[in-house]
Amino acid sequence: xxxxxxxxxxxxxxxxxxxxxxxxxxxxxxxxxxxxxxxxxxxxxxxxxxxxxxxxxxxxxxxxxxxxxxxxxxxxxxxxxxxxxxxxxxxxxxxxxxxxxxxxxxxxxxxxxxxxxxxxxxxxxxxxxxxxxxxxxxxxxxxxxxxxxxxxxxxxxxxxxxxxxxxxxxxxxxxxxxxxxxxxxxxxxxxxxxxxxxxxxxxxxxxxxxxxxxxxxxxxxxxxxxxxxxxxxxxxxxxxxxxxxxxxxxxxxxxxxxxxxxxxxxxxxxxxxxxxxxxxxxxxxxxxxxxxxxxxxxxxxxxxxxxxxxxxxxxxxxxxxxxxxxxxxxxxxxxxxxxxxxxxxxxxxxxxxxxxxxxxxxxxxxxxxxxxxxxxxxxxxxxxxxxxxxxxxxxxxxxxxxxxxxxxxxxxxxxxxxxxxxxxxxxxxxxxxxxxxxxxxxxxxxxxxxxxxxxxxxxxxxxxxxxxxxxxxxxxxxxxxxxxxxxxxxxxxxxxxxxxxxxxxxxxxxxxxxxxxxxxxxxxxxxxxxxxxxxxxxxxxxxxxxxxxxxxx
Amino acid sequence: xxxxxxxxxxxxxxxxxxxxxxxxxxxxxxxxxxxxxxxxxxxxxxxxxxxxxxxxxxxxxxxxxxxxxxxxxxxxxxxxxxxxxxxxxxxxxxxxxxxxxxxxxxxxxxxxxxxxxxxxxxxxx
Numbered sequence: 001x002x003x004x005x006x007x008x009x010x011x012x013x014x015x016x017x018x019x020x021x022x023x024x025x026x027x028x029x030x031x032x033x034x035x036x037x038x039x040x041x042x043x044x045x046x047x048x049x050x051x052x053x054x055x056x057x058x059x060x061x062x063x064x065x066x067x068x069x070x071x072x073x074x075x076x077x078x079x080x081x082x083x084x085x086x087x088x089x090x091x092x093x094x095x096x097x098x099x100x101x102x103x104x105x106x107x108x109x110x111x112x113x114x115x116x117x118x119x120x121x122x123x124x125x126x127x128x129x130x131x132x133x134x135x136x137x138x139x140x141x142x143x144x145x146x147x148x149x150x151x152x153x154x155x156x157x158x159x160x161x162x163x164x165x166x167x168x169x170x171x172x173x174x175x176x177x178x179x180x181x182x183x184x185x186x187x188x189x190x191x192x193x194x195x196x197x198x199x200x201x202x203x204x205x206x207x208x209x210x211x212x213x214x215x216x217x218x219x220x221x222x223x224x225x226x227x228x229x230x231x232x233x234x235x236x237x238x239x240x241x242x243x244x245x246x247x248x249x250x251x252x253x254x255x256x257x258x259x260x261x262x263x264x265x266x267x268x269x270x271x272x273x274x275x276x277x278x279x280x281x282x283x284x285x286x287x288x289x290x291x292x293x294x295x296x297x298x299x300x301x302x303x304x305x306x307x308x309x310x311x312x313x314x315x316x317x318x319x320x321x322x323x324x325x326x327x328x329x330x331x332x333x334x335x336x337x338x339x340x341x342x343x344x345x346x347x348x349x350x351x352x353x354x355x356x357x358x359x360x361x362x363x364x365x366x367x368x369x370x371x372x373x374x375x376x377x378x379x380x381x382x383x384x385x386x387x388x389x390x391x392x393x394x395x396x397x398x399x400x401x402x403x404x405x406x407x408x409x410x411x412x413x414x415x416x417x418x419x420x421x422x423x424x425x426x427x428x429x430x431x432x433x434x435x436x437x438x439x440x441x442x443x444x445x446x447x448x449x450x451x452x453x454x455x456x457x458x459x460x461x462x463x464x465x466x467x468x469x470x471x472x473x474x475x476x477x478x479x480x481x482x483x484x485x486x487x488x489x490x491x492x493x494x495x496x497x498x499x500x501x502x503x504x505x506x507x508x509x510x511x512x513x514x515x516x517x518x519x520x521x522x523x524x525x526x527x528x529x530x531x532x533x534x535x536x537x538x539x540x541x542x543x544x545x546x547x548x549x550x551x552x553x
Numbered sequence: 554x555x556x557x558x559x560x561x562x563x564x565x566x567x568x569x570x571x572x573x574x575x576x577x578x579x580x581x582x583x584x585x586x587x588x589x590x591x592x593x594x595x596x597x598x599x600x601x602x603x604x605x606x607x608x609x610x611x612x613x614x615x616x617x618x619x620x621x622x623x624x625x626x627x628x629x630x631x632x633x634x635x636x637x638x639x640x641x642x643x644x645x646x647x648x649x650x651x652x653x654x655x656x657x658x659x660x661x662x663x664x665x666x667x668x669x670x671x672x673x674x675x676x677x678x
Contacts, residue, residue, distance in 0.1 A: 343585060344581070446590070446593075464592075504603065505607060
């Protein structure tokens with residue numbers, strides 16, 4: 001049985017909230033816990049009285065330490081860490097709640113999945129009006145952690161590791177847990193995610209890190225934490241605040257200027273875009289040439305022999321050093337066309353691009369290349385929007401085993417749930433309509449599979465890449481238009497679906513970045529018995545009852 | 554055998570090189586063939602791994618069903634036993650009530666029988 005030490009710093013906490021919090025600890029179905037409370041110099045008599053009452057309980061599992069002065073949440077948490085005797089520490093905020101089986105499930109998870117150092121769970125957000133929302137998190141996603149503190153609660157760390165990294169850092173108050181998680185992640189790869197909500201986080205618009213000047217300080221502390229993390233792990237980047245509160249953007253510097261080969265398959269389709277008839281490939285190439293700040297690129301247009309002559313003439317009239325046309329005279333096969341284009345290319349980096357796209361962000365190439373500087377990132381995808389600015393592609397996700405786009409046709413400008421459309425993050429796959437990768441990776445996985453002439457070639461390709469151990473990352477900072485399906489037949493053939501299912505059934509049933517509950521965990525957590533989301537029914541008791549020792553009654 | 558072909562293809566492609574301006578259609582085709590081969594190899598391995606995984610899932614599912622079936626059978630058997638016992642009990646109760654009702658009827662009819670005997674309706678003289 002794993003022994004947990006819950007670290008609970010308090011400061012003038014309203015007693016009814018602290019009471020509910022502590023009650024949720026006492027209600028744990030797992031008995032091996034220790035509650036380390038450090039009061040950070042509270043001036044509230046009620047809070048102090050309540051905590052003194054706890055010390056009178058005579059329960060050895062509860063340790064309370066009173067500080068004479070307020071030293072801040074980082075210092076108080078470190079004091080609590082000094083009191084910890086458990087093998088793992090659990091961070092608990094003074095006004096939040098634990099699910100009754102939280103520790104039991106964590107203990108079971110640690111037993112089942114080996115000795116992990118760092119475990120986090122999903123959480124419920126509890127709003128002042130009583131509504132509860134589930135915050136479903138991805139499995140370990142380092143790129144997302146650099147872009148936002150998505151881990152939050154419940155956060156469990158091996159005590160020895162927490163001590164080794166020096167606990168919380170003073171000076172990062174408001175983002176101390178983000179800084180802590182980043183430093184922990186630098187020291188271990190044994191990280192687990194329990195895709196179940198075990199924690200109720202009270203969303204309080206008036207909390208310390210959400211009000212006025214302190215909010216600005218918290219966000220700045222978070223930015224500094226990410227910047228220092230980048231400096232420590234050797235990411236050459238300047239960290240800026242992201243488009244949404246609590247998000248950060250890494251502006252990476254490139255170590256070199258590799259040649260990028262943009263491969264564009266086309267058959268020269270024309271259509272109306274914003275009321276004007278255009279040749280899609282001409283529009284795409286024009287936007288590439290006029291709106292790309294990165295200069296070392298070549299464009300390989302793989303054109304069907306049926307491509308209109310006027311389009312060929314237009315492309316031929318452009319810079320011959322940059323653009324090459326490769327003719328494709330076989331029956332349509334998207335994968336085959338891509339492969340042919342890559343064979344003809346000479347760059348170390350390949351950008352797969354549909355002809356119905358158009359550049360928006362001029363530094364798209366820098367942004368995507370910056371991510372490819374990580375050797376373990378195999379493919380980088382980007383934010384694609386329809387002509388009406390709604391989201392076309394926010395990464396791939398598998399819903400009940402069926403591949404689809406994250407956030408398809410939603411308004412992405414507000415960032416979406418947990419600002420997911422505003423941060424760089426790992427995904428299960430990205431569309432081949434716009435994807436950048438090293439040529440060596442393309443070579444390693446045997447290019448795109450010609451078994452998928454029309455659909456799912458990108459799903460299959462990304463799975464091949466992931467199977468080789470690479471991460472696939474999506475970025476919102478390299479936006480492009482995608483006038484999707486204007487230029488292709490979207491009909492899925494049974495053969496394509498069969499081939500995809502035959503090859504990647506397991507992977508598509510276990511989308512670790514977007515599936516709320518993993519099937520392999522379902523068996524384990526006795527899902528039938530587990531409570532549905534809702535506010536736990538905690539028995540309320542008065543301060544006096546605690547003081548008189550009726551807590552266990 | 555396959556690995557050998559793979560190595561030879563790889564080696565040939567490396568030797569021929571992919572330097573700019575030096576590609577000819579045969580090298581391109583060779584590269585495409587190599588990719589196709591690699592892709593098929595990866596797909597085959599993935600399909601085998603997936604089928605194995607699904608087999609394990611089915612196996613677990615079958616085991617679950619078997620144990621569920623055993624549990625239902627046991628429950629059915631127990632239910633049958635309980636039903637049989639209840640049925641016997643009910644029969645006994647029914648018998649008992651039949652006897653009691655019969656006896657009450659007999660007792661109630663006894664005076665009638667007596668009177669009929671006394672009035673000599675039985676003697677047709």
